Amino acid sequence: MLSVDNIEVVYNGVIRAVQHVSLKVPDGGVVALLGANGAGKTSVLRAISGLLGMQRGKLIGGTITLDGERIDKLEASQIVKRRLVQVPEGRRIFGSLTVEENLRAGGYSRNDRVALRKTFDQVMTLFPVLAERRKMSAGYLSGGEQQMLAIGRAMMAAPRLLLLDEPSLGLAPVIVQQIRSIITQINSEGTAILVVEQNATMALSVAQHGYIMKTGEIVLDRSAAEMMADDQVKRFYLGLNEAGGRLDFSRLKDKAVRLTERTERKAGV
Numbered sequence: 001m002l003s004v005d006n007i008e009v010v011y012n013g014v015i016r017a018v019q020h021v022s023l024k025v026p027d028g029g030v031v032a033l034l035g036a037n038g039a040g041k042t043s044v045l046r047a048i049s050g051l052l053g054m055q056r057g058k059l060i061g062g063t064i065t066l067d068g069e070r071i072d073k074l075e076a077s078q079i080v081k082r083r084l085v086q087v088p089e090g091r092r093i094f095g096s097l098t099v100e101e102n103l104r105a106g107g108y109s110r111n112d113r114v115a116l117r118k119t120f121d122q123v124m125t126l127f128p129v130l131a132e133r134r135k136m137s138a139g140y141l142s143g144g145e146q147q148m149l150a151i152g153r154a155m156m157a158a159p160r161l162l163l164l165d166e167p168s169l170g171l172a173p174v175i176v177q178q179i180r181s182i183i184t185q186i187n188s189e190g191t192a193i194l195v196v197e198q199n200a201t202m203a204l205s206v207a208q209h210g211y212i213m214k215t216g217e218i219v220l221d222r223s224a225a226e227m228m229a230d231d232q233v234k235r236f237y238l239g240l241n242e243a244g245g246r247l248d249f250s251r252l253k254d255k256a257v258r259l260t261e262r263t264e265r266k267a268g269v
């Protein structure tokens with residue numbers, strides 16, 4: 001359904017953030033886009049949802065198509081109308097508006113009041129905690145609740161493809177599990193999902209396919225099951241130990257320094 005082909009992104013006319021990136025999201029599928037800080041994942045999402053311009057970024061090469069239609073020259077609002085909706089990193093909810101007002105703002109691209117009412121009720125069912133806090137200012141919600149509100153707000157546009165940027169960022173493990181099951185539930189109702197994550201274990205546990213980015217390029221393109229089964233991929237690209245836990249890079253670094261010192265001592269340096 002979504003096809004990104006050989007795209008290139010620059011910021012301020014000079015900073016090349018993404019190059020030669022191609023990926024696909026099939027109808028109803030879940031795809032994970034993984035990689036370390038600054039690898040270019042968010043830039044790929046912004047290119048898809050037409051939000052690069054707001055960041056002084058530009059798509060300078062490649063094409064993006066949705067069901068065969070070129071969307072890379074469309075305005076962000078026209079892309080939302082095609083039901084391709086991004087949940088930005090850092091949530092960006094409207095803190096001074098109530099939960100309900102935030103959700104209604106997410107439905108701005110739709111005119112059918114009856115359909116909107118129905119979606120609103122579905123969002124309330126999907127997120128009971130938001131239903132409870134419906135009249136509360138969104139600024140008073142916890143981090144996890146704000147993430148749920150951001151996803152709920154995107155759901156108000158009735159997306160067929162949801163772009164999620166780091167939904168687990170800064171959340172406690174128990175809340176990450178809740179977000180994970182919400183992603184699964186949204187997908188089971190037919191919405192395709194492209195999820196950007198640093199939490200590879202979470203993302204690969206919901207995705208069928210994964211891409212790993214490094215310094216602006218895709219360095220690995222495999223099924224999620226293959227990625228999780230490959231110890232080398234886990235260690236070198238995803239920073240996970242055999243049990244699926246995160247490697248402690250600071251300790252690894254200490255160990256590397258100790259080894260170097262020992263080698264140097266032996267060599268009499």
Ligand code: ATP
Pocket residue numbers: 011012015016017035036037038039040041042043044055056057089
């Ligand atoms: P993160 O997890 O930190 O968001 P990321 O993989 O999503 O990382 P991007 O945010 O896409 O990576 O950043 C890719 C590169 O583009 C980085 O070198 C970053 O500094 C640069 N970049 C991102 N946004 C901008 C911007 N608005 N202006 C200038 N450079 C930017």
